[in-house]
Amino acid sequence: MRNKNYILTPGPVPVPFEVLSKAAEPIMHHRTPQFSEIFKEVSEDLKYVFQTKNEVYIFASSGTGAMESAVVNVMQPGEKAIVVRGGKFGERWGEICQAYNINFVPIDFEWGYPVEVEQIEKALKENPDAKAVFTTLCETSTGVTYDIKSIGEFMKDKPQLLIVDAISALAVEEFYQDAWNVDIVVAGSQKGIMLPPGLAFISVSEKAWKVIENNKKTGFYFNLKAMKKNLAKATTPFTPAISLIMQLKVALNIIKNDGLENMFKRHKLMAHATREAAKALGLKLFAKKNSSNVCTSIEMPENIEAKKLTKKLRDEYGVTIAAGQGQIENKIIRIAHFGFIDKFDLIVGISAVEIGLNQLGYKVELGKGLAVAEKILFEL
Amino acid sequence: MRNKNYILTPGPVPVPFEVLSKAAEPIMHHRTPQFSEIFKEVSEDLKYVFQTKNEVYIFASSGTGAMESAVVNVMQPGEKAIVVRGGKFGERWGEICQAYNINFVPIDFEWGYPVEVEQIEKALKENPDAKAVFTTLCETSTGVTYDIKSIGEFMKDKPQLLIVDAISALAVEEFYQDAWNVDIVVAGSQKGIMLPPGLAFISVSEKAWKVIENNKKTGFYFNLKAMKKNLAKATTPFTPAISLIMQLKVALNIIKNDGLENMFKRHKLMAHATREAAKALGLKLFAKKNSSNVCTSIEMPENIEAKKLTKKLRDEYGVTIAAGQGQIENKIIRIAHFGFIDKFDLIVGISAVEIGLNQLGYKVELGKGLAVAEKILFEL
Numbered sequence: 001m002r003n004k005n006y007i008l009t010p011g012p013v014p015v016p017f018e019v020l021s022k023a024a025e026p027i028m029h030h031r032t033p034q035f036s037e038i039f040k041e042v043s044e045d046l047k048y049v050f051q052t053k054n055e056v057y058i059f060a061s062s063g064t065g066a067m068e069s070a071v072v073n074v075m076q077p078g079e080k081a082i083v084v085r086g087g088k089f090g091e092r093w094g095e096i097c098q099a100y101n102i103n104f105v106p107i108d109f110e111w112g113y114p115v116e117v118e119q120i121e122k123a124l125k126e127n128p129d130a131k132a133v134f135t136t137l138c139e140t141s142t143g144v145t146y147d148i149k150s151i152g153e154f155m156k157d158k159p160q161l162l163i164v165d166a167i168s169a170l171a172v173e174e175f176y177q178d179a180w181n182v183d184i185v186v187a188g189s190q191k192g193i194m195l196p197p198g199l200a201f202i203s204v205s206e207k208a209w210k211v212i213e214n215n216k217k218t219g220f221y222f223n224l225k226a227m228k229k230n231l232a233k234a235t236t237p238f239t240p241a242i243s244l245i246m247q248l249k250v251a252l253n254i255i256k257n258d259g260l261e262n263m264f265k266r267h268k269l270m271a272h273a274t275r276e277a278a279k280a281l282g283l284k285l286f287a288k289k290n291s292s293n294v295c296t297s298i299e300m301p302e303n304i305e306a307k308k309l310t311k312k313l314r315d316e317y318g319v320t321i322a323a324g325q326g327q328i329e330n331k332i333i334r335i336a337h338f339g340f341i342d343k344f345d346l347i348v349g350i351s352a353v354e355i356g357l358n359q360l361g362y363k364v365e366l367g368k369g370l371a372v373a374e375k376i377l378f379e380l
Numbered sequence: 381m382r383n384k385n386y387i388l389t390p391g392p393v394p395v396p397f398e399v400l401s402k403a404a405e406p407i408m409h410h411r412t413p414q415f416s417e418i419f420k421e422v423s424e425d426l427k428y429v430f431q432t433k434n435e436v437y438i439f440a441s442s443g444t445g446a447m448e449s450a451v452v453n454v455m456q457p458g459e460k461a462i463v464v465r466g467g468k469f470g471e472r473w474g475e476i477c478q479a480y481n482i483n484f485v486p487i488d489f490e491w492g493y494p495v496e497v498e499q500i501e502k503a504l505k506e507n508p509d510a511k512a513v514f515t516t517l518c519e520t521s522t523g524v525t526y527d528i529k530s531i532g533e534f535m536k537d538k539p540q541l542l543i544v545d546a547i548s549a550l551a552v553e554e555f556y557q558d559a560w561n562v563d564i565v566v567a568g569s570q571k572g573i574m575l576p577p578g579l580a581f582i583s584v585s586e587k588a589w590k591v592i593e594n595n596k597k598t599g600f601y602f603n604l605k606a607m608k609k610n611l612a613k614a615t616t617p618f619t620p621a622i623s624l625i626m627q628l629k630v631a632l633n634i635i636k637n638d639g640l641e642n643m644f645k646r647h648k649l650m651a652h653a654t655r656e657a658a659k660a661l662g663l664k665l666f667a668k669k670n671s672s673n674v675c676t677s678i679e680m681p682e683n684i685e686a687k688k689l690t691k692k693l694r695d696e697y698g699v700t701i702a703a704g705q706g707q708i709e710n711k712i713i714r715i716a717h718f719g720f721i722d723k724f725d726l727i728v729g730i731s732a733v734e735i736g737l738n739q740l741g742y743k744v745e746l747g748k749g750l751a752v753a754e755k756i757l758f759e760l
Contacts, residue, residue: 005408007407011619012410014407015406020407024401024404025400026394026395027392027393027400029387029392032700033695060577061439061601062619062621063618064601064618065441065618068600095600096600099597099603100600190622196621197410197619197622197623198621198622198623217479221441221444223479237444239392239442239444239568239577240577241578242577243576244578244621320409
């Protein structure tokens with residue numbers, strides 16, 4: 001018999017059964033009141049997930065599409081942006097700026113650390129002509145969550161917009177768009193919202209709209225002005241990804257029933273258990289501060305290549321965890337603990353790491369990480 | 381009991397059961413050999429559908445995303461393009477050019493007619509500095525199919541690229557990218573390929589690559605250079621729409637089993653039956669020439685608003701056909717006959733039109749359109 005598959009990666013996450021099966025229902029036409037009703041409902045419910053009164057727009061694209069949308073709608077060629085680059089996804093903001101001739105000032109620091117408010121303050125002082133700060137809620141490549149609350153507090157009365165890539169962390173980490181003064185928030189479907197990939201979300205504050213409405217160039221496929229005009233009629237400018245939106249309705253009902261605060265708590269507990277299990281096995285955490293509740297990044301011992309471990313676990317046991325990305329691709333593993341990953345999935349993930357490390361010749365005491373995880377997860 | 385739903389619109393089309401149910405299977409991770417194998421297979425099989433040796437790239441987006449990709453990768457700001465505008469989708473090429481500061485020369489003509497090769501010839505003669513001709517295979521808004529074969533023949537040795545939006549007509553109308561000298565072909569998932577919306581396809585010739593590789597600006601999310609680099613590793617630059625790609629594999633197997641030529645024949649027969657049924661009911665066809673095999677556009681009698689008829693059929697009987705778009709929104713109806721729409725679906729569609737017109741006060745002889753359709757569809 002083949003192995004069952006366990007996915008513990010920071011996206012895609014496993015999709016709940018009732019969400020999966022929704023996609024097996026017949027397709028409906030998108031220019032109908034029947035679809036518009038669903039579209040209106042999910043657009044409204046997304047506000048709860050973003051904790052915002054702003055409209056949330058839905059693109060047929062992966063999360064990066066919504067990042068591109070934020071850049072091309074807010075920034076005009078030659079204008080200046082500040083980009084926080086503490087990992088691969090921060091770098092992506094820079095790459096998008098570059099593709100559109102946006103003059104960007106990077107805030108670079110060592111991977112594994114969060115950005116500090118003081119760094120933002122300094123960058124804004126040195127670049128008062130900057131139009132926006134682009135940053136990340138959880139820098140998934142390093143497993144570090146940034147303190148967006150404090151950054152938002154600092155930027156509250158500044159002329160600049162605060163634009164946050166919350167792709168991996170929305171509905172996972174504590175996050176409140178309006179209370180935290182975030183102007184634009186970008187998210188994707190295959191993360192905390194527990195859908196297959198293919199939808200991207202973006203929520204835009206009034207302050208951001210004032211900027212966008214004054215811009216001459218705002219893209220085409222990712223044009224927010226067109227999205228706004230169409231959402232007012234409960235539709236989209238181009239054909240939406242109908243089956244994914246039908247699934248989104250089911251997923252949002254699960255989230256509403258669970259309650260965001262309960263979800264935050266659960267992810268926090270699971271992240272805590274994973275960190276302590278790793279430490280019990282004598283492993284080092286890669287995140288030096290603000291270790292995320294999305295995924296735990298764990299340094300590999302000398303002589304153990306991360307990709308060798310992840311490949312082994314995937315191919316031999318059906319357990320998929322992530323290696324690193326970019327400059328630390330082979331140095332760390334990342335175990336995700338959000339979305340439709342439950343406590344026993346995590347037990348499986350930690351067990352797989354214990355087994356795999358031993359088989360690769362790095363001896364850890366079997367069951368030691370698991371015992372700690374059990375204790376924390378089940379309050380023993 | 382509620383009505384069953386019949387969709388006879390030019391996208392989305394109904395999705396075959398085995399394609400629908402594929403989406404109910406657990407999500408897999410996209411950075412795995414398991415997914416790469418599927419991705420390689422579908423990318424290869426798409427070449428058959430496009431009738432090309434060129435690579436076919438897959439975006440997570442609706443078809444318009446692939447149109448944007450063609451524009452931003454081929455054209456640089458200020459350069460000149462020729463745009464064929466015989467309907468709403470031709471207009472879209474112009475709108476995308478406008479959004480990216482492309483200087484475009486429109487070829488405009490009366491809706492309901494195809495573009496003629498002589499019009500292309502004249503435009504190219506007057507604009508030898510144009511870099512590409514952007515046109516449509518089936519202009520779905522009018523139900524007219526353009527003679528791309530002749531246009532490709534004419535443009536064969538010209539320096540300009542021929543770029544065709546085949547979104548609604550790929551795997552429906554006869555079309556052979558390589559044999560017809562088409563440089564870039566754009567398609568979408570929710571049409572002849574019989575998937576839910578959310579994937580866009582684009583195939584790029586060597587001649588087009590030479591242009592693209594010399595371009596400095598080629599976008600970000602829709603960047604073809606990045607797509608090419610990633611496809612060589614059987615992957616995509618950003619998270620693909622995994623569940624739709626799993627479904628794509630099933631859909632492409634159906635297409636391969638049916639055989640493209642058989643599909644072309646079937647759509648042709650169904651289109652013929654629909655036209656003759658409409659004429660038998662005393663209705664006029666809107667397409668004055670090259671009526672498409674994607675959908676049949678039928679003029680509404682004086683005093684019958686198209687949208688009143690389509691709304692009635694949808695809300696009262698569960699039968700969804702399309703009204704017009706743009707300047708002819710309320711003047712025509714469009715009945716689609718491709719994808720997973722079979723002969724009896726078409727019988728239902730024609731029946732619904734007979735019933736609806738009578739109920740709206742325009743008397744047609746009941747069964748007269750149906751009799752003609754039966755005769756043609758079932759060779760009686």
